[in-house]
Amino acid sequence: MSGSRRVPRALHPIAWWLWAAGLATVSIRTTNPLLLLLILAALAFVVANRRTEAPWARAFGYYLVVALSVVALRVLVRTVFAGALTPSEHILVTLPQLPVPSWYAGIRIGGPISLEATLSAAYDGLRLACLLCCVGAANALANPKRALRVLPGALYELGVAVIVAVSVAPQLIESFQRVRLARRLRADPARRLRALRPLVIPVVEDAFERSLRLAAAMDCRGYGRAGAASPGARRVTGAAMVAGMLSLCAGVYGMWDPTMAPALGLAALTVGSLLCVLALVLGSRRVMTTAYRPDPWALPEWAVSACGLGAAALMSSAYGVWGLNPALSPLRWPALPAMPVLAICLAALAGVVSPPPPPSRRRAARPAASPGRSRPDRVSETVA
Amino acid sequence: MSGSRPSRLTVAGALAALSAVTALVFVTIGATPAAATAEPVGQCTTVSGVLVAVDFGHWGGPLVRGCGSTPTTGFALLNQGGWFTQGTLHDGNAFICRIGYAGFSAGQGYPTSATEACVQTPPANAYWSFWRAGPGQNAWSYSQVGPASDSPQAGTVELWTFGATDLTGVRGLPVVSPDAVRAYPPVAGTPAPTPSSTHPTGTGAPVSSTPAAATRPGAAGASPSTAAPGQVPGKAPGSGTVPAGTAGQQSAGAAASAARAAAPAGVVDALPATAAAAASGSPLPALAGLGLVVALGGAAGAAGAARRRRRTGPS
Numbered sequence: 001m002s003g004s005r006r007v008p009r010a011l012h013p014i015a016w017w018l019w020a021a022g023l024a025t026v027s028i029r030t031t032n033p034l035l036l037l038l039i040l041a042a043l044a045f046v047v048a049n050r051r052t053e054a055p056w057a058r059a060f061g062y063y064l065v066v067a068l069s070v071v072a073l074r075v076l077v078r079t080v081f082a083g084a085l086t087p088s089e090h091i092l093v094t095l096p097q098l099p100v101p102s103w104y105a106g107i108r109i110g111g112p113i114s115l116e117a118t119l120s121a122a123y124d125g126l127r128l129a130c131l132l133c134c135v136g137a138a139n140a141l142a143n144p145k146r147a148l149r150v151l152p153g154a155l156y157e158l159g160v161a162v163i164v165a166v167s168v169a170p171q172l173i174e175s176f177q178r179v180r181l182a183r184r185l186r187a188d189p190a191r192r193l194r195a196l197r198p199l200v201i202p203v204v205e206d207a208f209e210r211s212l213r214l215a216a217a218m219d220c221r222g223y224g225r226a227g228a229a230s231p232g233a234r235r236v237t238g239a240a241m242v243a244g245m246l247s248l249c250a251g252v253y254g255m256w257d258p259t260m261a262p263a264l265g266l267a268a269l270t271v272g273s274l275l276c277v278l279a280l281v282l283g284s285r286r287v288m289t290t291a292y293r294p295d296p297w298a299l300p301e302w303a304v305s306a307c308g309l310g311a312a313a314l315m316s317s318a319y320g321v322w323g324l325n326p327a328l329s330p331l332r333w334p335a336l337p338a339m340p341v342l343a344i345c346l347a348a349l350a351g352v353v354s355p356p357p358p359p360s361r362r363r364a365a366r367p368a369a370s371p372g373r374s375r376p377d378r379v380s381e382t383v384a
Numbered sequence: 385m386s387g388s389r390p391s392r393l394t395v396a397g398a399l400a401a402l403s404a405v406t407a408l409v410f411v412t413i414g415a416t417p418a419a420a421t422a423e424p425v426g427q428c429t430t431v432s433g434v435l436v437a438v439d440f441g442h443w444g445g446p447l448v449r450g451c452g453s454t455p456t457t458g459f460a461l462l463n464q465g466g467w468f469t470q471g472t473l474h475d476g477n478a479f480i481c482r483i484g485y486a487g488f489s490a491g492q493g494y495p496t497s498a499t500e501a502c503v504q505t506p507p508a509n510a511y512w513s514f515w516r517a518g519p520g521q522n523a524w525s526y527s528q529v530g531p532a533s534d535s536p537q538a539g540t541v542e543l544w545t546f547g548a549t550d551l552t553g554v555r556g557l558p559v560v561s562p563d564a565v566r567a568y569p570p571v572a573g574t575p576a577p578t579p580s581s582t583h584p585t586g587t588g589a590p591v592s593s594t595p596a597a598a599t600r601p602g603a604a605g606a607s608p609s610t611a612a613p614g615q616v617p618g619k620a621p622g623s624g625t626v627p628a629g630t631a632g633q634q635s636a637g638a639a640a641s642a643a644r645a646a647a648p649a650g651v652v653d654a655l656p657a658t659a660a661a662a663a664s665g666s667p668l669p670a671l672a673g674l675g676l677v678v679a680l681g682g683a684a685g686a687a688g689a690a691r692r693r694r695r696t697g698p699s
Contacts, residue, residue: 031473031503034673041680048687053695084478084532086459086471120473124503257507325501327470329477336669341676348680 008356010052013142014150015301015354019046020138022308023347026315026340027130030324034334036126038344040064043130043137046351051140052358055177056170063136067129074125079113088329089114116328123326144170145214146295167211175206237282244275300355307350314343420456422465422656427451430519430566434536436461437565437651438483439545439558443494448485449565450654454538458514458531461542466657468493473503478532480512483544486657495546509548517541517562524562526553541565565651 254265323335466486484493519539549556
């Protein structure tokens with residue numbers, strides 16, 4: 001890789017999130033298992049090449065495990081609560097079947113499991129797994145704490161809630177690693193299910209505590225302050241924000257639900273976005289912030305976001321292309337449509353065009369060296 | 385929690401009870417592939433065969449009707465003699481999302497994949513709704529079971545119509561009555577003799593000569609079987625369920641008439657045709673795709689391994 005000649009630096013977190021959102025858009029559009037596996041491989045490629053040594057950067061592996069269990073669960077539910085069987089399906093195995101009352105007709109519990117049903121559940125689960133892994137890749141690649149700094153000023157009022165919400169998953173993973181290592185050091189013999197309780201409670205408590213500490217640290221730095229705004233102005237801003245968000249929700253629902261008039265959804269969407277922009281402008285006007293150590297947005301950021309968004313655009317242009325949603329009756333090999341493959345390869349290019357991650361400091365490489373001790377200094381350092 | 389012993393006992397007891405119940409009620413599904421076959425429409429009478437009609441009027445096409453022998457299922461009727469269906473990825477093959485007939489529109493399934501990907505369950509305003517009228521009945525009822533669980537008696541008429549129907553089946557009724565589907569096209573006084581020959585063109589029934597020629601939407605009006613499309617609604621007054629006028633479907637629900645692009649361009653008989661060969665395709669694209677996945681994944685694995693070496697090596 002030619003990355004060795006470039007200056008290693010951390011990419012702007014928003015660039016990674018844009019890239020992941022683009023790839024998520026690609027994966028929503030297809031149920032072709034080849035394309036979905038290719039997306040997973042592209043995600044793994046970029047994460048393996050460009051993740052840092054920070055604790056949250058190991059998120060991808062955990063997300064991958066969750067994603068695979070989603071596929072397994074989807075297949076299990078589909079095989080146990082199977083729909084009606086058609087004569088052309090290939091039976092894999094026949095389970096004992098529970099009779100169901102007539103008002104429950106159309107759904108079997110147990111009974112024959114067909115290859116078609118299993119495959120369709122696996123394809124469907126794989127798509128959800130891809131979406132999860134896109135979020136996981138963004139979490140692994142982008143520094144969640146620095147991502148918070150780009151929040152618009154008006155959202156500072158929601159700072160604490162947003163911070164707890166956004167940072168809880170990376171914190172959970174970090175806490176999990178620390179608690180597990182601590183248990184191993186103490187040679188705790190508990191295994192499997194019995195080890196769950198001494199693991200879960202400290203992990204949840206620790207993650208929540210750290211999120212609150214982070215929120216407090218941000219509060220110290222002026223996040224969530226009302227500033228010099230009058231109560232009336234604050235109320236107007238808040239009302240506009242809430243109304244705008246509600247209208248956005250209604251609009252998105254209206255756009256997606258085909259039984260509603262599309263004009264209605266579009267109108268709600270427009271009104272909602274206008275209200276939100278208004279609230280953001282009103283709110284930002286009174287919050288003065290200065291940036292210490294600003295994150296630059298330079299050519300690599302443009303390139304990485306272009307890789308993700310370009311992939312999404314290519315995929316949108318391929319809408320309706322044969323092979324995106326393979327039919328399972330009759331069973332046939334999945335096709336490999338060229339345009340989506342090109343889109344995914346473009347997204348994988350982000351692993352090459354982005355600068356290599358900064359070399360790890362010893363402390364970051366060994367996050368669990370002192371598992372019991374809290375480290376408030378790191379919290380304040382990463383926020384500022 | 386009061387120790388693990390009682391809980392383990394209860395779990396074991398529950399499992400034992402469950403397995404006993406499942407063993408008791410072990411039911412092997414009667415995998416009896418009903419020997420249903422497609423028949424010429426003339427074979428379907430009030431006492432034999434099941435008529436199935438599919439209304440392609442949403443796309444400006446005709447109402448195509450076919451006939452199948454009993455015992456059969458609603459699903460089998462649409463998967464024989466040139467008919468085919470496609471299910472959704474989410475609900476399986478038995479949820480009918482797309483219907484096509486080899487002799488209509490060059491075997492194109494409707495709705496097309498451009499408008500409906502057949503991945504999720506189709507919306508309630510654009511799906512194939514399933515209507516049935518038992519032997520001797522002239523009123524449609526919205527089927528309470530799926531087509532694969534439906535086993536119609538001889539003399540039943542089944543109809544599939546596309547558009548808006550709510551889950552109770554009150555809106556979006558079919559625009560043709562069951563009797564109209566049964567009776568059309570035999571002309572008054574000349575009940576067609578129905579020889580058991582497999583060549584329906586030899587019968588007196590005015591069936592179309594070749595499916596491909598007669599069932600093209602443009603040609604439908606001119607084909608012999610659709611000589612008088614106006615007669616379809618004309619049969620309706622006796623029914624009372626669907627008083628469809630020639631001008632449209634004023635009383636069949638405003639929503640239905642709004643959703644419908646055009647009234648059925650006549651009734652066309654579906655001859656038993658051979659389905660297109662179900663090719664399983666070439667495994668080459670799949671192999672190429674898997675190769676690409678392995679290449680990218682291998683690159684990722686190599687990068688991960690290099691990172692691990694770097695971390696553990698020099699320190």
